[in-house]
Every structure is written in structure tokens, then in C-alpha cells.
Amino acid sequence: MLGNSKKKKPNLRDVARTAEVSVATVSRVLNSPDVVNKATRDRVEGVIAQLGFVRSAAARAINSGRTRLLGALIPTLDSDIFSLTVNSIEQTLVEHGLSLIVATTDDDPEKEARKAQELLDVGVEGIFVTGVDHSDALNDILQRSRVPTVAISFYDAGYHLPTVGYDNRVAAEMACAHLMELGHARVAVVHGPLSGNDRTQARIDGTRAALAGKSCRLYETDLSVEGGVKAVQQIMQDTPRCDAIFCLSDVMAFGVLNELLRMGVDVPRDLSVISIHDLPASEYTFPPLTTVHLPARQMGRKAAESLAAWVEHDVRPDPVHLASRLVVRGSTRQRS
Amino acid sequence: MLGNSKKKKPNLRDVARTAEVSVATVSRVLNSPDVVNKATRDRVEGVIAQLGFVRSAAARAINSGRTRLLGALIPTLDSDIFSLTVNSIEQTLVEHGLSLIVATTDDDPEKEARKAQELLDVGVEGIFVTGVDHSDALNDILQRSRVPTVAISFYDAGYHLPTVGYDNRVAAEMACAHLMELGHARVAVVHGPLSGNDRTQARIDGTRAALAGKSCRLYETDLSVEGGVKAVQQIMQDTPRCDAIFCLSDVMAFGVLNELLRMGVDVPRDLSVISIHDLPASEYTFPPLTTVHLPARQMGRKAAESLAAWVEHDVRPDPVHLASRLVVRGSTRQRS
DNA sequence: ATGAAAGCGCTAACAG
């Protein structure tokens, strides 16, 4: 119980005084201990421990010009869609001695711009943004601050910021190709909200292109398990005779699968279900979900490495394309 | 395109110089605009915009002694278990003008202590820790830094830190009580790793107490959907005649339900399945999962409000108990 | 209403 509860936090000078050395010496035992006489060092370290001294991050930052803080603008952490990636980003950044501030945007461009400014205000040295479709406000803020920024979840080599992500359009095309191979002609496409979500838009574009000529009907719903459930109810009412349901995200597919089960529709006998994402749970649904694998964790790692390098060594990273691949499991089968 | 790409970031002095005023005036237009002559203010604001000046967070922090940064030590963001809470914490903190740094610990006490130190090093003013069982190292660090800290996911009024959470033991008891009401006597308990996880331990304690006298067998597995799948395989081999499976977290229950389905075991006819958590997906499993609702989002909000108040107004918050409640859905039924 | 100047806590020359 050394807690001098009431006293203010001790600073470098306090330590120096009670250790009877100069502030420079204290600073040295903190930053390059080996340069300091063992005896003095021990004494100083003793005092530091005794006083419970902690260097002020602010003061360090002001001198070094570095905060070692990075910020991430993420739509939401409310589903596995982004939290896997954020988890991976954080773990990778630690290896570089960097910390991560998360800011959720709910796919609202205005909120995104506001939070970007807040991130800059707290002094982040780099930012992760999600997707490539942003408000002018955000682009302005990013441009004038000149803070290294990488865009994730979307690969686009021509984008003005380095992107680290997958080709959402191609992912959709892969799923559609599989559906067509299986002979499915009438497909219901279940997707989340379009506003502020370029990933969804790209997937829809890919779907439209791949399914050209076939009967394809779009169902917009919440990007959630519940959204999938609702979509199925709608679909069975509108298009009971479709061959397949294509969900633009596994999260909705979970709801679709379960609701179909509840309704007594046999997947894949009566209907194929396919999706995009391949979340950890997708391998264990009933039936196991056929889906296009998007390497969310790997994306987090790559993005973190790219931004870390940019921030640390001032090298603007090249865009990184992460290949997606179709994982055929039990929820799709040849049309009978 | 005002981007003087090569130049260094402008500072207060630069602004003052080009606006032909003193630094004090610039500082004023930034902090108390109304005190400054409209004309001067406009001019200064113009220069600020023109130069793309952004105040240094570090310098502000050094003066105010505030960083407006909070840190959260979270086991993982790899499942909905904590990401819902983190999402909610972040959203609440924004309302208080605070930012959140996330640090994942993988339920590893050592890593937790290390990350706590890192959080302090970057200057957080407050910390969220998960659970109440921590290494001495962490407790030391927390104590000497005297940084406001609240513990979440676990309610314990007697803990040395304010807790905001549920009574994990009671949650388990509620589930068991339901099972007993239904006449189930042989239950298989599926739980995640115990090491470093006091929530799990408390739930097991509650289970043991509530099920005293009944046949109850424990199955430890990964805290994941896959973990649930594996556990079922084990259970069906060991204890094929059990009446019920009690999962200590919904995440595992998802796997249990799906694997049972795959095996052709009818839930709830052949077997009841019950769990703890009530994640967004739990309402839509097949059959819908009977589970003890843990208000994860509300916990995030409460915890954030508590810590924000502590940090801002120096009022140590009281512990907050969040009631859990049994949500009976379709996965349990009277033993026949 | 505005300016001059003294710090805030620390790092980094530069001397000894």
C-alpha cells in the first residue's frame, strides 16, 4: 500500500529530485538504460517504482511526433462480418507496437466523416476505412490531413487510396456460376441495405452480370440473421418456385437456412442456398453452407501490415488483392 | 488542390504568423471563438482552413492532462460474445467525446497484463477489463497507475473494482432450474476452456449447485460453433441417453443444435438443449434456442457510462447488476 | 480584444 492516494501523478522531475539525479538521467534509464551507471540506474528505477511513475504519453508524443495510434472506421461490430477482421487487425498491430482505436459508422457516410475527424483529433497516425464509397467530407478530411489511409473489404487497384480486400463483384459471380452449373435458372437474391454500402452494390452488380438472362429477383433486408428469416418469408410468398436463394452474406444465409428448415423446405433438395463470406459457423449449419470464402482474418492482417509499414517507414503500400474461392458444401445441388 | 504535399504539418505558430496575429489569438479562436473579434476570427479561421491546420492532440493533452482515450481489455472479438458489447461501449463513449482503444487478450492473463501496460503507455484515462480473475501483474499495474477501471461481464459487489455485469452463476442456475422443471435428470454440460475464464467457472459452479444429486457430466470444448459440434459427437458416444444438453454459451449451442440435426436427433423431442447468452441469432435457430438472456449491449452501455462518469467527474461508480432472464423457446420441452 | 511569456512533461543535443 504505497498509494499516496491524494497526491498528483509524479513526473520526470519528481523522480529526478527524489533520486537526486537530473531529469536527463531519468529519461535515459527510461530510454537507453545501458548508457546509465548500474548503481544510478538501480536507484532511479527504485524511485520510479516507489513513486509509481508513468511517463506521460502526451509528452512523449509531442517530442517524437508519434502517437503510435491507428484508427479504424468500421460499419459495425455487431456481427462477425467485421469483428473477425478487426480482431485480426488489432493482433497484427500489436506486433508493430501500434494501438487501434475503433470507430463504428453504421454505414452512415456522415457519421463516418465525423468519426474520422475525431480520430484525427486524438492524433491517429493512420486510418483504416471500410470500402471505397465515401462522402466528400471524408475524402476532404483524409486528403488535407494527409494521414496514411488504407481501404479494406474492397479491392480496387485504381482507387485513390491503397485497397486491401477482395473483389466483391467476382465473389458474387463465382456464386452465380456455381448456381448456373447446377442448372438453376430462377434465383432469389437476398441482400442487405444498399445505402452507403459499396460491397453490397458490387456484389449485386456481379450477380446481375452473371445471371443475365436468367430470372433473378432481388430482396433487400437487414444484414442480419433475422433479415434472412424475413427474406425467406417474403420469397416463399412471391416466388415460391425459385430454384435457389443467393445471400450476399452468410449472416443472412443463417436465417434463410433456419427459416427454410422451419417451413419444411428441404435444402438442397427443394432449393439450393448459396452465399458469400464463409464465417466460422458456416461449416456447421444444417446443411453445411455452400459459400464463397472471403478471407476476413487474412485481410485484417494484410491491411494492418500495409498501414503499419506506411506509418512506420513512409512507404505507401500497393493494393492487395485477396482471392476468394467457392467452398461447395451441402446447401447446393444439381437441379432435378 | 491546396496540398503543399511536401511541407510539414503547420502548427499554431504558422497559423499565427500568416494570419498576422499572436498564437494566443489563434488558440482563442480555437477554444473560445466568441471572445475574439469577428473580423480577426474570420481571418484566422480562413488561414486555418487554407493551411489545413489540425491541432496536435499531444500538445493539447499535455496541457489539459487529458487524452480522452479509454482502453478495453477484451478476450476476443472473434465471436459475437464480446463484439456486441464492444460495439455498444464504443457507441456510448462517443456521446461522451471519448475514444476506445481495443486490446484483445485471448483470455491469457499474461497477455492481458502486457496489454494493460501498453494501454497505459499510450495514455488511456480509464480501462475496461473483462471478468474479475486476473494476474497479480495486472492488478499491480492497475493499482499503481490509479487509472479508473471497471470490470465487465461479471457482477460482484464485493470486488475491489466496480463491476458491471451479470451474475454468471445465477444465469446457470436459471437454466438448470428450467431443465429440472421439465423433468430432466441426466444433463450433459458443454463449456469452453476454464483457464483464465472466470465467467465459465462461475457458470459451472452454478450448474453444479443447481444440479446437485442429478447426473451431470461436463464436456470441455472450444468456445465456438465448431466446439459445440465436437462436444455433441463426444456426448453421443459417452452419454447417448442424456435428457438434455446445457451449453454455457449460445455460440456452442449453435454447433450442438446443428450437429444434432445432422445426426437425426430431434430437438426437443429426444433431447432438450438450453444455453446462456441469447445472441441475435438464437431466436432463429432450428429449433429456436431456449436460453438465458444476458444483456450484452446494455452491459456495454452501462459500463461505458460508468467509466465515462468516473473519468470525467471523478466519481467512482457503483457496481451494476444486470438481470438475466430465461427465454423459453423451442429447444426444450417436458421429458416424456 | 489582443499580445507576451510562462509553463505542461519529456527528449535530445551539447557540455562537462
Next chain:
DNA sequence: CTGTTAGCGCTTTCAT
């Protein structure tokens, strides 16, 4: 090896 001292960028009296 250790001390002196000049900043870092900004806020904040205290004058004017």
C-alpha cells in the same frame, strides 16, 4: 556517465 538547457505545440495567466 551525467547534468544543463533548449525546445516540441499548445493553453493560459497577466498585461496592455
